[in-house]
Amino acid sequence: MNELVRQLSAIRVAQRKNEVWRHVDFSDYLTDDMQLPQPTVLADAVPSEQHSLIDGHYHPATHRPSGVDIISMGEARAKGLIGTEASSATNPYDQLNAEHYTDGFFVRAHGTSLSDGAPLYLRTEGRQRGATLTHTRSIVRVEEGCQLSIVRSDEGMDENTGFASDVTEFYLGRNASLAYYEMQNLGSRKALLSQLHVHMEEGATLQMGIFTLNGGYVRNHCEVHMHGEHCNCHIAGLYLMDRKQQTDDYVFVDHQCPNCTSREVFKGIMDDMAHAVFHGHVRVDEGAVGTNASQSNKNILLTDKAGVHAQPFLEIYNDDVMCSHGTTTGQLDEQAMFYLRSRGISERTARTLLLYAFCDEVIQTVSLPKLRTRMSDLVKKRLHGELTPCADCVLHCSTPCNGPDANFRIDTSVL
Amino acid sequence: MALLSIRNLHASIGDKEILRGVNLDVNRGEVHSIMGPNGNGKSTLAGIIAGNPKYTVTQGEIIYKDKNILDMPVDVRAAEGIFLGFQYPVEIPGVSITNFMKAAVDEQRKYRGLDPLSSAEFLRLMEEKKKVVEMTTNLVGRSVNEGFSGGEKKKNEIFQMAMLEPTLAILDETDSGLDIDALRIVAGGVNRLRSDSNATIVITHYQRLLDYIVPDFVHILYEGKIVKTGPKELALDLEERGYEWIKEELAAGGSVR
Structure with missing residues (x-):
């Protein structure tokens, strides 16, 4: 060995x-x-x-x-x-x-x-x-x-x-x-x-x-x-x-x-x-x-x-x-950050939104619609900190995490 | 006490001084127009009131609702009711307008101690406010400003203003890039949002916009200062005579005020 x-x-x-x-x-x-x-x-x-x-x-x-x-x-x-x-x-x-x-x-x-x-x-x-x-x-x-x-x-x-x-x-x-x-x-x-x-x-x-x-x-x-x-x-x-x-x-x-x-x-x-x-x-x-x-x-x-x-x-x-x-x-782009915050969005939320937006270009290359949604959710969860609950998250996944113990698995069976 | 009171405001970008002592008072229920040649500080003034970190305030103060807001974070200023309609709205691919506006509305509500809107309530609000700017496009699923025409971007700014119901709206060259129909719609939206409890500052190059949004005061910002203030007829004077006579009056000495 x-x-x-x-x-x-x-x-x-x-x-x-x-x-x-x-x-x-x-x-x-x-x-x-x-x-x-x-x-x-x-x-x-x-x-x-x-x-x-x-x-x-x-x-x-x-x-x-x-x-x-x-x-x-x-x-x-x-x-x-x-x-x-x-x-x-x-x-x-x-x-x-x-x-x-x-x-x-x-x-x-x-x-x-x-x-x-x-x-x-x-x-x-x-x-x-x-x-x-x-x-x-x-x-x-x-x-x-x-x-x-x-x-x-x-x-x-x-x-x-x-x-x-x-x-x-x-x-x-x-x-x-x-x-x-x-x-x-x-x-x-x-x-x-x-x-x-x-x-x-x-x-x-x-x-x-x-x-x-x-x-x-x-x-x-x-x-x-x-x-x-x-x-x-x-x-x-x-x-x-x-x-x-x-x-x-x-x-x-x-x-x-x-x-x-x-x-x-x-x-x-x-x-x-x-x-x-x-x-x-x-x-x-x-x-x-x-x-x-x-x-x-x-x-x-x-x-x-x-x-x-x-x-x-x-x-x-x-x-x-x-x-x-x-x-x-x-x-992150400072002017985009200013734009979001000028609408009352906090710095933390604006950051999360812009980080997701950055990833979106790659997510959109996925040709299978269900997988694209799933990838989008996984990326959102990853950006939000994988084990934090969704309650105060702004990203609105299509499959919300189940509270603080939400397991971060890829789980393609849900596709 | 005025809603907004700007005192001896000096500001720069990098080493370049742009504002050199701006004074301005805006009361609730008023519409002020700021005009002036390019590169004299109109957009800078708008950006500074909203809190754009690009600019450095070197002197003076901005009092809004009896508070000096210069140290107030951008998002808190917004939650306190300040809205900037951007001259060049930023495209944010990957962030849907729905998510963007939901986040903005909810965070502003949270600041005021209100519960977030339910999805149904929120969507209803969006549909209602779209009418303000005669928006027919389906916004759900579209990214913020991505692929929007110049006119759509400006309509989207006024739509956001309608959603957020600001106390002080600053519209930075909202008319630039608009054809006459879009101009009428955008101006109509602004007029519909006017009330005795809010105020509007309209920054523009052309008198044309002021045919639709009739100001109570017209200010001329030149070389970083407000050099002349007058009634709405001042805009007509400018349209006819250009800015040269202002420059000449200034050169002849003394304030034009």
């Missing part, structure tokens, strides 16, 4: 000079007494719609959208369904994950019509007591011309120390379409290294949203490779961190072919001593004419001790492109 901890530490040290990984430091979340997760016998039933990875092991749900198959990675491996993809590791953490993962989701969307629009719900949770080190790995295939929506949550608000390395590979066939929303709500003693590797064929569309609501250390490492013309991706991120929490979002979009578009919008609010890194990298290859790419990263720092390191980066090898990037870091 401690051999894995040692290997992770060694990778971290070795990658300190690698631009892509140099800010990554989860050493506080690796301890010598870490245990591998054991299969859990669940006392309570898994919600019927949420396919779950609990302590690194798959627990199926009864419901799945039509035209979608889902089995465990273990089963897929036994059936010989996993091809070359699982060995295509792109970095040492990915490599280590490929060697040590316990299980994961193997998803295949082959239906052409998801007329009901019902998403597939995936959930990852650690329930084991004591320090746990988990490796999980999933594969999502969306076949040619097919559509899939995934709502995924990473949960575990307990105080146990944990380190989770999760890799998901996405393969989008020609003209396939994927909407993928991941919500992360983890305890402050937990680190998550989440890698999303997306491969898109001609005409494929990706809509992605990553919402980091809590977590000791969260690295979202996202790579999008466009292998065909006319691909279109929109990646949005929102991170709301406080205390000593840290996020590190890395987004790499590789425009290999002509006439593809990509758009990134990442926003974050940091309170207390929280720290965030945003590293966006768009590469436009020599032949990728007609590329349209944009990156935007905006941050609000609520204290002097909160920090952000924003690094937008464009690497362009041809002239026929439209690329833009921008990053801002600051406090």
